Amino acid sequence: xxxxxxNTYKYGFxxxxxxxxxSKKGLDRKTVEEISGHKNEPDWMREYRLRSxxxxxxxxxxEWGGDLSKIDFNDIYYYIKPTGEKAKxxxxxxxxxxxTYDKIGVPEAEKKYLGGVSAQYESEVVYKSIxxxxxxxxxxxxxxxxGFREYPDLVKEYFGTVVPPQDNKFAALNSSVWSGGxxxxxxxxxxxxxxxxxxxxxxxxxxxxFERTLIIADEGSFVHYVEGCTAPIYSSDSLHSxxxxxxxxxxxxxxxxxxxxxxxxxxxxxxxxxxxxxxGIGEWxxxxxxxxxxxxxxxxxxxxxxxxxxxxxxxxxGPGQHQDAGGKAMHFAPYxxxxxxxxxxSKGGGRTSYRGLVRVLPNAVGAKSKVVCDALIMDPKSRSxxxxxxxxxxxxxxxxxxxxxSKIGDEQLFYLxxxxxxxxxxxxxxxxxxxxxFVKELPLEYAVELNxxxxxxxxxxxx
Amino acid sequence: MKSQKSKVPPKxxxxxxxxxxSQKYKLKVKNREDKGKIIExxxxxxxxxxxxxxxxxxxxxxxxxxxxxxxxxxxxxGKNVKADILGVIIGGKDQTIKLYTDQEHxxxxxxxxxxxxxxxxxxxxxxxxxxxxIHKGADKSNAYQKNQNLLMSYNAKAISRPALExxxxxxxxxxxxxxGQLDREQLFYLxxxxxxDPxxxxxxxxxxxxxxxxxxxxxxxxxxxxxxxxxxVEKYLK
Numbered sequence: 001x002x003x004x005x006x007n008t009y010k011y012g013f014x015x016x017x018x019x020x021x022x023s024k025k026g027l028d029r030k031t032v033e034e035i036s037g038h039k040n041e042p043d044w045m046r047e048y049r050l051r052s053x054x055x056x057x058x059x060x061x062x063e064w065g066g067d068l069s070k071i072d073f074n075d076i077y078y079y080i081k082p083t084g085e086k087a088k089x090x091x092x093x094x095x096x097x098x099x100t101y102d103k104i105g106v107p108e109a110e111k112k113y114l115g116g117v118s119a120q121y122e123s124e125v126v127y128k129s130i131x132x133x134x135x136x137x138x139x140x141x142x143x144x145x146x147g148f149r150e151y152p153d154l155v156k157e158y159f160g161t162v163v164p165p166q167d168n169k170f171a172a173l174n175s176s177v178w179s180g181g182x183x184x185x186x187x188x189x190x191x192x193x194x195x196x197x198x199x200x201x202x203x204x205x206x207x208x209x210f211e212r213t214l215i216i217a218d219e220g221s222f223v224h225y226v227e228g229c230t231a232p233i234y235s236s237d238s239l240h241s242x243x244x245x246x247x248x249x250x251x252x253x254x255x256x257x258x259x260x261x262x263x264x265x266x267x268x269x270x271x272x273x274x275x276x277x278x279x280g281i282g283e284w285x286x287x288x289x290x291x292x293x294x295x296x297x298x299x300x301x302x303x304x305x306x307x308x309x310x311x312x313x314x315x316x317x318g319p320g321q322h323q324d325a326g327g328k329a330m331h332f333a334p335y336x337x338x339x340x341x342x343x344x345x346s347k348g349g350g351r352t353s354y355r356g357l358v359r360v361l362p363n364a365v366g367a368k369s370k371v372v373c374d375a376l377i378m379d380p381k382s383r384s385x386x387x388x389x390x391x392x393x394x395x396x397x398x399x400x401x402x403x404x405x406s407k408i409g410d411e412q413l414f415y416l417x418x419x420x421x422x423x424x425x426x427x428x429x430x431x432x433x434x435x436x437x438f439v440k441e442l443p444l445e446y447a448v449e450l451n452x453x454x455x456x457x458x459x460x461x462x463x
Numbered sequence: 464m465k466s467q468k469s470k471v472p473p474k475x476x477x478x479x480x481x482x483x484x485s486q487k488y489k490l491k492v493k494n495r496e497d498k499g500k501i502i503e504x505x506x507x508x509x510x511x512x513x514x515x516x517x518x519x520x521x522x523x524x525x526x527x528x529x530x531x532x533x534x535x536x537x538x539x540x541g542k543n544v545k546a547d548i549l550g551v552i553i554g555g556k557d558q559t560i561k562l563y564t565d566q567e568h569x570x571x572x573x574x575x576x577x578x579x580x581x582x583x584x585x586x587x588x589x590x591x592x593x594x595x596x597i598h599k600g601a602d603k604s605n606a607y608q609k610n611q612n613l614l615m616s617y618n619a620k621a622i623s624r625p626a627l628e629x630x631x632x633x634x635x636x637x638x639x640x641x642x643g644q645l646d647r648e649q650l651f652y653l654x655x656x657x658x659x660d661p662x663x664x665x666x667x668x669x670x671x672x673x674x675x676x677x678x679x680x681x682x683x684x685x686x687x688x689x690x691x692x693x694x695x696v697e698k699y700l701k
């Protein structure tokens with residue numbers, strides 16, 4: 001197996017750059033002020049950005065997890081605005097942007113009555129359509145910048161409450177240079193039947209994406225948000241550092257689905273957190289297939305009695321990749337439950353790690369948590385790690401963790417090959433079966449795409 | 464020999480006492496598969512030890528901790544070596560017990576099987592760090608790790624950090640952790656049969672820890688440790 005070259009990466013195409021505004025490389029007060037000024041932001045946000053920048057400079061790079069030493073923070077564009085005006089409809093988009101989306105299949109997706117497509121091309125959301133039914137119900141689905149302009153009070157109330165800049169170095173970085181992302185507000189008792197989706201792309205060399213997403217689900221509401229990422233390949237390393245904050249109010253339910261398929265040179269360092277209040281349900285469905293290094297641990301903060309959370313995570317690491325993914329469940333309140341299921345596959349020298357935490361605080365009487373990690377190793381060059389932590393401070397709780405690591409059983413392979421399948425088909429079939437619990441939870445188009453992707457990755461594995 | 468007569472233990476235990484001084488002795492077993500097994504006792508609460516298993520193909524480690532302290536055990540598992548690592552931890556009062564275990568599979572075909580159980584009373588705190596590492600080329604390795612913790616008081620705490628690092632592919636590794644309390648229904652059942660609370664709890668704790676002891680194929684050691692456990696548990700149950 002050789003290292004992925006640009007022509008083997010499925011989405012490794014690249015359109016000519018066409019920008020209205022591009023900040024200079026590097027990060028200092030001036031860059032941050034420039035971004036803020038460009039967006040005509042109020043003073044408190046500019047202050048917030050500058051404060052976060054200081055936090056960023058004050059914190060050290062984490063020493064655990066993957067190798068971050070290769071990131072050069074001074075070699076990154078922190079803000080790029082692609083086209084001047086926001087497009088009203090698909091036809092108004094510039095041609096090369098339309099081409100890009102045609103290649104990853106956005107129009108088809110839209111035809112399938114999806115809730116609305118918001119495509120993040122570079123740092124700004126350039127295209128967005130919201131179905132009329134959504135706005136009639138009072139549901140707000142905007143890019144973060146518009147959300148900030150149109151609902152300043154709502155944003156000010158919740159922005160940074162779930163993930164403060166002090167949380168970690170990359171949350172601080174995002175807080176100071178964020179741009180784009182989604183803002184969703186679902187009013188009381190409203191159930192959004194169709195999944196809301198956004199496509200993200202990085203399309204300029206050395207460009208970071210620092211999107212910021214805020215989802216507020218008011219009492220008794222339901223929303224499913226889907227985020228899919230594909231990015232073209234580049235010679236130098238790119239950085240993606242997003243922050244996602246979700247507030248699940250009493251009795252509400254939020255599901256957040258991600259399929260991350262960045263090209264193999266992207267550092268994907270994301271902070272995702274959900275605060276779940278009384279009787280609320282929060283779900284993370286998280287697929288990591290691309291990127292050079294992913295460090296992402298979606299977390300559940302179960303703060304109200306009876307709150308429930310679930311994390312379903314799949315990671316695939318091919319040659320040169322390191323997927324350091326996992327999940328965190330913090331039980332603050334009585335009778336809270338959580339379930340974390342993680343599946344990982346490493347192949348061709350790839351490395352997958354599960355890193356997780358379950359913490360039960362003394363208040364959380366009757367808390368229950370179950371963590372299951374399964375890992376598949378496809379060849380002797382690959383590596384798989386599991387680092388779960390259980391920190392239990394309440395007697396009346398029930399905590400379980402189990403993990404297994406193995407290769408594909410010879411007997412399973414033999415059985416399938418004896419039925420006339422080629423070795424690689426058999427392997428792909430077994431791997432698809434392995435991640436079935438995850439695929440089942442995806443919207444149809446994503447499930448189909450993921451199955452194809454796995455098929456593609458497994459080709460020629462057994463020589 | 465005659466002068467020692469009064470001190471001599473029953474016949475079946477004689478050999479045991481002789482060899483016990485070195486904390487290590489050959490198991491006396493009847494069935495063929497356990498023959499030649501060696502057991503090593505790790506009772507010190509402050510210790511750091513590295514064991515290289517090359518020639519001892521079949522070995523049991525029995526860790527018994529009942530005092531505050533940090534114990535660090537690293538076991539390098541050689542070619543075709545089979546190792547059982549058993550742990551019984553009983554904590555009470557304000558004790559903080561820390562245990563680190565490291566199962567390093569450096570050569571092919573090793574099997575290691577770890578089972579650590581803790582019972583925590585009062586304000587006791589137990590922190591367990593366990594690593595299984597399968598080095599490159601250590602194919603056909605099997606490694607298991609299980610840590611179960613029983614909290615007997617609202618102030619007891621258990622922290623468990625198991626870890627797997629696998630750098631070979633033809634392996635089978637699993638680990639599992641549970642933290643919980645005594646089953647109320649079991650307790651109620653025993654109460655309803657006329658056992659008072661401490662008595663019933665004692666029985667259930669012993670049952671919980673027996674799973675560890677039953678992996679030792681020598682009944683004399685099992686009985687000795689059952690007594691030890693009962694002594695320890697009685698201290699904390701009024």
